[in-house]
Structures are given as structure tokens and as C-alpha cells.
Amino acid sequence: xxxxxxxxxxxxxxxxxxxxxxxxxxxxxxxxxxxxxxxxxxxxxxxxxxxxxxxxxxxxxxxxxxxxxxxxxxxxxxxxxxxxxxxxxxxxxxxxxxxxxxxxxxxxxxxxxxxxxxxxxxxxxxxxxxxxxxxxxxxxxxx
Numbered sequence: 309x310x311x312x313x314x315x316x317x318x319x320x321x322x323x324x325x326x327x328x329x330x331x332x333x334x335x336x337x338x339x340x341x342x343x344x345x346x347x348x349x350x351x352x353x354x355x356x357x358x359x360x361x362x363x364x365x366x367x368x369x370x371x372x373x374x375x376x377x378x379x380x381x382x383x384x385x386x387x388x389x390x391x392x393x394x395x396x397x398x399x400x401x402x403x404x405x406x407x408x409x410x411x412x413x414x415x416x417x418x419x420x421x422x423x424x425x426x427x428x429x430x431x432x433x434x435x436x437x438x439x440x441x442x443x444x445x446x447x448x449x450x451x
Contacts, residue, residue, distance in 0.1 A: 350414060351421040358443045370436040393427045
């Protein structure tokens with residue numbers, strides 16, 4: 309039996325995406341179902357701050373310098389690397405059609421987000437020829 313996942317965002321005691329929750333339940337056949345609710349273990353504020361600093365200080369300028377002239381902002385750099393590493397195949401269970409979607413970084417757990425960062429570090433070293441310091445590292449520049 310297929311498992312379904314719906315991420316409900318609660319703010320001020322109200323579901324912010326009620327259509328998604330309703331659609332999930334309406335798609336179920338008659339029967340009994342077990343519903344589990346648990347907090348989403350998403351990336352930490354420190355991870356988020358580091359990620360955007362990494363895009364701003366390292367990834368975006370390096371992409372721009374090697375000819376990706378449309379990558380002018382950290383947001384564009386974010387879309388670029390998310391497209392490289394968070395692309396997922398999705399399948400229509402009725403028609404078996406396949407397509408792809410880029411998973412949002414907000415859907416990643418702390419562990420998944422760390423794996424994503426590691427993918428970016430490795431890719432940046434190979435493709436951009438840059439070393440991005442880990443959050444606990446500092447570089448000293450010598451002139």
C-alpha cells in the first residue's frame with residue numbers, strides 16, 4: 309500500500325495549507341487509516357544562515373565568473389544548485405507518467421540538509437574550483 313505524506317504548516321493555531329490536507333484525505337479509498345502527526349525536523353536557523361552566506365559569498369560569484377551571467381543573486385544561485393541536487397522523479401500512479409520536481413530546501417530534515425551542503429561543497433570544489441569553508445572553519449587570506 310502506498311504511503312502518503314502531507315506537510316501541514318500551522319500558524320496561529322490554523323492550518324495554512326488546508327487544501328493540501330483535504331486533497332490528501334479525499335484521495336483515499338474507503339477504509340481505516342492510521343494518521344501520524346509529528347513535528348517536521350527541518351534545518352536549523354544556523355544551517356539556514358550558513359547556506360545563504362555560502363551562496364552569497366562563494367557560489368553566486370563563482371557561477372557568474374565562469375559565465376553563468378544570469379546568476380546575479382543568491383536566489384538565482386539557490387535555484388541553480390537546488391536544481392542540481394534536489395531534483396526528484398515523480399510518477400502519476402494512474403497513468404505512470406513521469407516528470408521531475410525540485411524538492412524545496414524547506415522540506416529537508418537537518419540530516420538531509422547537511423547532505424545537500426556536502427554535495428554543494430564537493431561540486432563547488434570540482435566544478436567551480438573553489439573551497440567553501442565548513443560552518444566551523446575560517447579562512448585567513450594572505451596577500
